[in-house]
Amino acid sequence: MIFAKSLLPLLGLGLLFAAGTADRWGERADWPEVLQSELERDQRTGRRYYRGKPFSGLALDHYPDGRVAERSHYRAGKRSGACRKYFPDGRLSYAGQYRAGRKIGSSHTWWSNGRLRSEYYYRDGVGHGLQREWYQSGAKFKHLRLYRGRERGLQQSWRENGKIYNNYEAKNGRIYGLKRSKLCFSLSEEQIQ
Numbered sequence: 001m002i003f004a005k006s007l008l009p010l011l012g013l014g015l016l017f018a019a020g021t022a023d024r025w026g027e028r029a030d031w032p033e034v035l036q037s038e039l040e041r042d043q044r045t046g047r048r049y050y051r052g053k054p055f056s057g058l059a060l061d062h063y064p065d066g067r068v069a070e071r072s073h074y075r076a077g078k079r080s081g082a083c084r085k086y087f088p089d090g091r092l093s094y095a096g097q098y099r100a101g102r103k104i105g106s107s108h109t110w111w112s113n114g115r116l117r118s119e120y121y122y123r124d125g126v127g128h129g130l131q132r133e134w135y136q137s138g139a140k141f142k143h144l145r146l147y148r149g150r151e152r153g154l155q156q157s158w159r160e161n162g163k164i165y166n167n168y169e170a171k172n173g174r175i176y177g178l179k180r181s182k183l184c185f186s187l188s189e190e191q192i193q
Contacts, residue, residue, distance in 0.1 A: 031056055031057035031058060032050075032057040032058070033057060033058045033059075033060060034050055034055070034057060034058075034059055034060070035059070035060055035061065035062075036059045036060065036061040036070065036072070037061070038050060039055055039059055039074075042077075045077075046078070046101060047076075047077030047078060048074055048077050048078075049077060054076045054077030055074045055077055056074055056075050056076060056077075057073070057074060058071060058072070058073055058074075059071075059072045059073075059074060063088050065088075067086070067088065067090055068086055068090075069085065069086055069088075070083070070084065070085045070086070071083070071084045072084075073098075075100075076100075078098075078100050078101035079098035079101050080098055080099055080100060080101070081097065081098060082095070082096075082097060083095070083096050083097070083098060087112055091110070091112075091114060092110060093109060093110055093112075094107070094108070094109050094110075095107065095108050096108070101125075102122070102124055102125030103120075103122040103125055104122055104123070104124070104125070105121065105122060106119065106120065106121050106122075107119075107120050107121075107122065108120075111136045113136060115134065115136065115137075115138045116134055116138075117133065117134060117136075118131075118132065118133045118134070119131070119132045119133075120132075123148070126146075126148055126149035127144075127146040127149050128146055128147065128148055128149070129145070129146065130143065130144070130145055131143075131144040131145070131146060132144075135160045137160060139158070139160050139161075139162065140158055141157065141158060141160075142156070142157045142158075142166075143155070143156045143157075145170075150170075150173075151170035152170055152171070153169065153170060153171075154167075154168075154169055155167075155168055155169070155170055164178075165178075165180070166178065166179055166180060
């Protein structure tokens, strides 16, 4: 008990220190919130400025009814941290992470019906790993495998009815297999016309 009491001041000091520091994505609770429209973009560097200085904080955009359309964190004028975009009804449409203006980790998009639309992975701002997309119905659309932004490995795409139309291997800059196959007949409501 005596040992625990002696740690209390240290714990309080640690919490005080943590309250003003950045989290792992560079976001800070004490940074300002501004409207996206108040930021100026340098066309040459892409940096965002607020009142003549590189912006660090949370930039918000709203729909006409006042609901949040986008929340983006910036550090030194570049997107850094979480970026979230929303549909007018308030549901999430995009979620991603940035570091120094480049996408990192996973990003996801959703259809307006709430179904997952895409799942991408990034390393240093370029696609890396398995990238997946779905139709609005939830049926799979694409599976792309990227290595540092370039196709590598099995690449596949499907029609909404589940029939595959891209199925090829990308290796050393060459493609082996079926790419962009077209039906020799037309479908309407998945019925031959």
